[in-house]
Amino acid sequence: MPLAVARDVPTLRAAAARLGRVALVPTMGALHEGHLALVREARRHADAVVASIFVNPLQFTAAADLARYPRDEAADLAKLEAAGCALAWLPAPEAMYPAGFATAITVSGLTERWEGAHRPGHFAGVATVCCKLFTQTGAPVAVFGEKDWQQLQVVRRMAADLDLPVRLIGHPTVREADGLAMSSRNRFLSPEERARAAALPAALREAAALLADGREAAPVLAAAEARLHAAGMGSDYLALVDGETLEPLAAATPGARLLAAMRLGAVRLLDNWAVPSA
Numbered sequence: 462m463p464l465a466v467a468r469d470v471p472t473l474r475a476a477a478a479r480l481g482r483v484a485l486v487p488t489m490g491a492l493h494e495g496h497l498a499l500v501r502e503a504r505r506h507a508d509a510v511v512a513s514i515f516v517n518p519l520q521f522t523a524a525a526d527l528a529r530y531p532r533d534e535a536a537d538l539a540k541l542e543a544a545g546c547a548l549a550w551l552p553a554p555e556a557m558y559p560a561g562f563a564t565a566i567t568v569s570g571l572t573e574r575w576e577g578a579h580r581p582g583h584f585a586g587v588a589t590v591c592c593k594l595f596t597q598t599g600a601p602v603a604v605f606g607e608k609d610w611q612q613l614q615v616v617r618r619m620a621a622d623l624d625l626p627v628r629l630i631g632h633p634t635v636r637e638a639d640g641l642a643m644s645s646r647n648r649f650l651s652p653e654e655r656a657r658a659a660a661l662p663a664a665l666r667e668a669a670a671l672l673a674d675g676r677e678a679a680p681v682l683a684a685a686e687a688r689l690h691a692a693g694m695g696s697d698y699l700a701l702v703d704g705e706t707l708e709p710l711a712a713a714t715p716g717a718r719l720l721a722a723m724r725l726g727a728v729r730l731l732d733n734w735a736v737p738s739a
């Protein structure tokens with residue numbers, strides 16, 4: 462089936478209704494294999510897939526980051542069609558936030574640490590746009606990547622708190638051959654930085670194995686951080702947390718997760734790793 466494209470809410474609603482039970486995959490475009498894996502996962506849970514491409518100004522803290530965010534609509538549409546997506550939702554900012562728009566959704570607690578502490582307002586922007594995307598499409602299912610672990614927990618909390626009739630599915634992070642999590646921002650790494658970036662998943666994998674053995678978190682995290690600094694990265698955070706509440710842990714418990722944000726050149730590398738239960 463050829464890919465349909467909607468650029469305003471009435472067109473989207475009419476097209477989604479014709480498709481039956483749809484699964485939503487929200488994205489900001491510059492699509493890679495990670496996004497396409499979500500589309501393929503979504504196909505298993507509904508009659509058809511709707512993917513949104515919207516670089517959401519509300520969730521950017523730095524204007525420069527928003528301005529340089531990669532955009533490649535033609536290539537994205539071709540990839541979505543090839544992955545079996547039925548409908549692309551491409552709102553202009555004015556279609557998403559018409560003049561006079563004045564509503565925001567804030568999720569407290571979960572959003573105060575980690576990404577939320579480094580990017581004030583980011584998760585209110587994410588929660589607000591996701592709530593709109595759910596109600597615009599009427600999707601009973603939406604698929605998100607575990608790559609953005611905190612985002613997934615925030616959206617789950619919001620959907621539960623607001624009784625939104627959407628089931629959220631998390632999909633494991635898709636990685637490059639050397640372990641680096643795929644990301645639209647990886648293209649901003651120089652070849653030399655790109656080679657060093659693989660130190661992050663390697664450090665997370667090793668730390669997760671030690672923590673699964675019952676080691677105390679503090680020395681394990683300090684050693685991993687030292688290794689990442691030696692690879693030229695600056696750290697925003699590297700933490701062992703409860704996978705749902707995101708509260709820090711002194712040692713692994715079932716469902717524990719390592720969360721990391723590292724700076725390498727002009728790029729923030731975001732990654733996370735499950736700590737297997739002993």
Ligand code: AMP
Nearest residue numbers: 488489490495605606608609634635643
């Ligand atoms: P983004 O376009 O980066 O905002 O991401 C859109 C969706 O794709 C989010 O649910 C992300 O978590 C997910 N995603 C991004 N990169 C990956 C990846 N490497 N593997 C799996 N999901 C991803």
